[in-house]
Amino acid sequence: MSSQNAFDDFRQELNGRPGQPIVLGVCLALAKRFDLEPWVTRVIAIIAGLLFSLPALIAYIVLGYVLDETRDRTSGFFKGLGVWIRERISGFNNGGHKSES
Numbered sequence: 001m002s003s004q005n006a007f008d009d010f011r012q013e014l015n016g017r018p019g020q021p022i023v024l025g026v027c028l029a030l031a032k033r034f035d036l037e038p039w040v041t042r043v044i045a046i047i048a049g050l051l052f053s054l055p056a057l058i059a060y061i062v063l064g065y066v067l068d069e070t071r072d073r074t075s076g077f078f079k080g081l082g083v084w085i086r087e088r089i090s091g092f093n094n095g096g097h098k099s100e101s
Contacts, residue, residue: 024077026060029069
């Protein structure tokens, strides 16, 4: 496989399906806003995450709530995460057994 083919495969994986966000959709929304390809913003996010993990994560979440395009998806994600955490805590408090209703 040539280096160009490997790069094209990598870029295609980071672009994902057209219009489909990979996590919260922040990179896709920023790419559309700045007229870039999604893979460019995703590579920048990956590099920022590797170099500045906590600040990059915080910035990603804040952008998820601030950008109009991603606000609903971000809210839904964290609501679902809250439900999942409450279920795990409830299961832990019940000795790992689900209560029968």
